[in-house]
Amino acid sequence: MATKKNNTLKLKFDSARKLAPAPESKSAAKIDPQYDLFINGKFEKPLSKKYFATINPATEEKLSVVAEANSSDVNKAVGAARNAYEKVWKKMPARERAKYIYRIARMVQERAREFAIIETLDGGKPIRESRDFDVPTAANHFFYYAGWADKLEYAFPNRNAVPMGVAGQIIPWNFPLLMAAWKIAPALATGNTVVLKPAETTPLTALKLAEIIQEADLPPGVVNIITGAGATGAAIVNHPDINKIAFTGSTEVGKIIQRAIAGTPKKATLELGGKAANIIFDDAPLDQAVEGVINGIFFNQGHVCCAGSRLYVQESVYKEVVRKLKDRIETLIVGDPIDKNTDIGAINSKAQLETINKYIRIGQQEGAEMHQSSCSVPGKGFFCRPTLFTNVAQSNRIAQEEIFGPVLAIQSFRTDDEVIEKANNSAYGLSAGVWTDKGSKIFNMTTKMRAGVVWANTFNKFDPTSPFGGYKESGYGREGGVHGLNAYVNIV
Amino acid sequence: MIATRMIPDFSAPVHIDQVGVEERASRFTKRSIKNESKLNGLMLALNMIDLTTLEGKDTDGKVKQLCYKAQHLHDAYPGLPTVAAICVYPSMVKTAKAALGNSGIKVASVATAFPSGQAPRDVKIRDTKYAVQNGADEIDMVISRGKFLQGEYNFVFDEIAAIKEACGPANGGARLKVILETGELVTYDKVRKASDIAMYAGADFIKTSTGKISPAATMPVTLVMLEAIRDFYYKTGKKIAMKPAGGISKAKAALHYLVMLNEVLGEEWMNNEWFRFGASSLANDILMQLMKQRTGVYQAANYFSID
Numbered sequence: 001m002a003t004k005k006n007n008t009l010k011l012k013f014d015s016a017r018k019l020a021p022a023p024e025s026k027s028a029a030k031i032d033p034q035y036d037l038f039i040n041g042k043f044e045k046p047l048s049k050k051y052f053a054t055i056n057p058a059t060e061e062k063l064s065v066v067a068e069a070n071s072s073d074v075n076k077a078v079g080a081a082r083n084a085y086e087k088v089w090k091k092m093p094a095r096e097r098a099k100y101i102y103r104i105a106r107m108v109q110e111r112a113r114e115f116a117i118i119e120t121l122d123g124g125k126p127i128r129e130s131r132d133f134d135v136p137t138a139a140n141h142f143f144y145y146a147g148w149a150d151k152l153e154y155a156f157p158n159r160n161a162v163p164m165g166v167a168g169q170i171i172p173w174n175f176p177l178l179m180a181a182w183k184i185a186p187a188l189a190t191g192n193t194v195v196l197k198p199a200e201t202t203p204l205t206a207l208k209l210a211e212i213i214q215e216a217d218l219p220p221g222v223v224n225i226i227t228g229a230g231a232t233g234a235a236i237v238n239h240p241d242i243n244k245i246a247f248t249g250s251t252e253v254g255k256i257i258q259r260a261i262a263g264t265p266k267k268a269t270l271e272l273g274g275k276a277a278n279i280i281f282d283d284a285p286l287d288q289a290v291e292g293v294i295n296g297i298f299f300n301q302g303h304v305c306c307a308g309s310r311l312y313v314q315e316s317v318y319k320e321v322v323r324k325l326k327d328r329i330e331t332l333i334v335g336d337p338i339d340k341n342t343d344i345g346a347i348n349s350k351a352q353l354e355t356i357n358k359y360i361r362i363g364q365q366e367g368a369e370m371h372q373s374s375c376s377v378p379g380k381g382f383f384c385r386p387t388l389f390t391n392v393a394q395s396n397r398i399a400q401e402e403i404f405g406p407v408l409a410i411q412s413f414r415t416d417d418e419v420i421e422k423a424n425n426s427a428y429g430l431s432a433g434v435w436t437d438k439g440s441k442i443f444n445m446t447t448k449m450r451a452g453v454v455w456a457n458t459f460n461k462f463d464p465t466s467p468f469g470g471y472k473e474s475g476y477g478r479e480g481g482v483h484g485l486n487a488y489v490n491i492v
Numbered sequence: 493m494i495a496t497r498m499i500p501d502f503s504a505p506v507h508i509d510q511v512g513v514e515e516r517a518s519r520f521t522k523r524s525i526k527n528e529s530k531l532n533g534l535m536l537a538l539n540m541i542d543l544t545t546l547e548g549k550d551t552d553g554k555v556k557q558l559c560y561k562a563q564h565l566h567d568a569y570p571g572l573p574t575v576a577a578i579c580v581y582p583s584m585v586k587t588a589k590a591a592l593g594n595s596g597i598k599v600a601s602v603a604t605a606f607p608s609g610q611a612p613r614d615v616k617i618r619d620t621k622y623a624v625q626n627g628a629d630e631i632d633m634v635i636s637r638g639k640f641l642q643g644e645y646n647f648v649f650d651e652i653a654a655i656k657e658a659c660g661p662a663n664g665g666a667r668l669k670v671i672l673e674t675g676e677l678v679t680y681d682k683v684r685k686a687s688d689i690a691m692y693a694g695a696d697f698i699k700t701s702t703g704k705i706s707p708a709a710t711m712p713v714t715l716v717m718l719e720a721i722r723d724f725y726y727k728t729g730k731k732i733a734m735k736p737a738g739g740i741s742k743a744k745a746a747l748h749y750l751v752m753l754n755e756v757l758g759e760e761w762m763n764n765e766w767f768r769f770g771a772s773s774l775a776n777d778i779l780m781q782l783m784k785q786r787t788g789v790y791q792a793a794n795y796f797s798i799d
Contacts (some may be wrong), residue, residue: 009725009726009729011722011725011757011760012758012759012760013754013755013758014759015754015756015758015759015762016751016755016758016759018529019523019524019525019526019529020525020526020527020528020529020530021526022524022525022526128522132522170788206562235666256546283505283507283511284507285507285508285512286507286510287508287512287513287516287719288509288511288512288513289509289512289513291516294574306678323726327722331754331755340522340523340524341523341524437505437507437509457509457511457512458511
């Protein structure tokens with residue numbers, strides 16, 4: 001039998017990446033040339049008189065211009081929300097509130113294709129993900145919280161849960177529509193009104209959602225959606241008539257918000273960064289673990305706060321796992337996100353790509369060994385090859401800091417105690433993953449992980465019924481599930 | 493043969509996660525295969541078919557017809573490839589061999605008391621030798637599922653090794669396909685273990701099913717077997733071929749299998765030396781799709797010969 005030396009064996013995957021283009025039709029989604037602010041049920045021109053462009057990160061082409069809300073616009077939006085809260089929304093019977101939320105949920109489903117296309121064009125994520133994950137999960141969130149609206153007495157038995165008032169909500173660019181749903185749905189179900197600001201690089205699906213909210217005939221002012229960058233967000237946070245801040249984004253901005261609201265009666269929930277540990281034991285189903293690790297770090301180009309960006313592999317299977325990972329990233333298709341076969345789309349912005357590239361350089365300078373897919377990337381737009389780092393030390397910056405890109409830092413471990421210590425040795429604590437066939441080990445590990453979500457033999461699974469949130473610098477408060485209602489009520 | 497020191501302990505547990513395998517397998521079906529990729533894929537799938545008839549009512553005439561079809565899939569579409577092989581019972585091997593002449597199409601014969609495998613080893617060896625002496629290029633054997641499920645892994649291993657020996661010399665003898673009958677093994681853990689036993693015992697191909705038991709080939713089962721082939725290749729340097737059989741009757745499903753093959757084992761496996769479809773009705777569906785690609789309209793099933 002002709003056997004080659006093992007270290008020369010290599011599978012070839014060039015053809016796996018060369019499929020004929022299969023683009024989703026861009027014309028199935030309507031994008032207006034200009035979007036105004038959605039305040040009090042109407043699209044209104046900004047008092048700031050300023051607009052800014054939003055681009056497609058895969059082509060760097062301008063998609064539309066959106067209004068930039070200044071503090072006067074924020075004041076107007078908060079005023080509309082306050083008025084709607086006092087006069088309409090808090091008085092409305094809960095089952096009537098629920099009908100509106102159900103209506104929004106159904107309309108999101110009806111226009112799912114349009115939402116998916118716009119999400120992909122504006123944000124750079126693969127159409128497969130926006131179609132199969134973002135949009136359906138967003139609709140599910142509305143459905144789920146619509147169901148809670150008239151059942152709050154069961155969520156808080158023998159207590160009286162009352163709405164907080166006006167919620168200021170600031171959401172990130174990685175899951176624009178989904179985060180809007182996560183924020184708006186529980187707020188409305190519990191009887192609050194909303195001023196929501198999407199991220200400046202991805203405002204379009206939130207504005208599409210505003211169109212739906214208008215069509216759904218939600219009472220004016222119950223949901224206001226205003227666009228802008230950091231200054232607009234600061235104006236919301238600092239507005240005296242806001243009762244509650246819900247923020248998802250960076251730990252840095254989360255700290256600014258905490259400082260800003262200190263000493264005020266404003267409540268807050270913060271869902272911040274992460275540096276999740278994925279742990280593979282030697283008795284794990286290795287091929288499925290590898291697939292979970294791939295989804296954990298390369299889902300949405302790694303722009304996921306709970307991304308499994310640190311991998312710990314038990315030493316007896318370390319070589320095999322690394323080999324499987326290297327083979328697997330060769331088959332990931334990097335390219336135009338609107339193509340249905342694309343696995344890894346465009347990095348959301350030029351600034352983010354620069355951050356990721358900076359960390360890739362740091363990793364190499366720190367002495368870690370880099371391995372990237374051999375794929376080519378488009379000449380235009382912001383793209384990054386899937387990247388693995390081996391020979392990583394716990395003290396390396398690529399193992400400590402959130403990169404928010406398709407970069408995985410791999411380390412090996414010997415004992416359970418060692419990996420528990422290393423996994424918890426992080427400023428963050430949003431999520432973790434454990435891979436083993438042994439049930440008792442799963443329970444031991446999950447109780448010892450200092451992380452809000454611990455997945456066992458899977459990763460990045462979301463459901464509206466399941467709470468999500470962090471430990472330590474990953475923030476506080478929970479979104480999703482019954483727990484998500486807590487964040488929007490005062491118990492009296 | 494694989495050196496004895498390299499043969500693993502088959503009684504050790506294997507770890508396959510059912511949910512994970514099925515999720516991964518369904519991911520391949522999300523690939524959108526268009527235009528030239530579709531055309532190339534369909535042509536390749538056609539060329540990978542083991543055109544099969546395994547009925548008690550098979551006759552010499554039916555086998556001859558099938559052999560003609562194998563060489564002339566659809567003469568209205570010039571330039572089509574032939575199928576890879578004809579798959580028949582041992583009693584039909586001589587007829588098939590004569591009908592195929594020097595077309596290059598292989599004759600595969602099931603053997604070893606197919607499909608149940610419920611016969612003593614000497615009968616299975618005789619069955620195999622009979623097919624080989626009649627000219628079979630490939631032998632599709634079944635494993636003893638009863639023994640396997642009882643944990644008699646050495647028995648299964650030895651039996652496969654004995655049949656491999658009956659196939660003739662390592663170079664020049666018949667290639668051995670080992671049918672695991674995954675529908676009777678039920679769990680993915682067992683499929684993986686049976687794959688490993690077959691490969692270490694000398695299989696040239698591992699094959700999912702006889703086609704007589706439901707479920708036959710599925711994508712998750714095939715994925716587990718392809719991953720077993722990949723791990724075996726990295727351990728030993730020896731390439732093993734794969735044959736999903738039974739239940740794959742649509743061109744679209746065949747394309748999904750090819751996507752999976754391409755992304756698990758890569759392009760070296762993307763030919764009929766290393767991958768086959770065991771199917772009887774798949775060819776006509778692919779032909780229908782090819783004609784649709786060329787003419788823009790679907791033709792009725794009656795325009796394609798049923799042999």
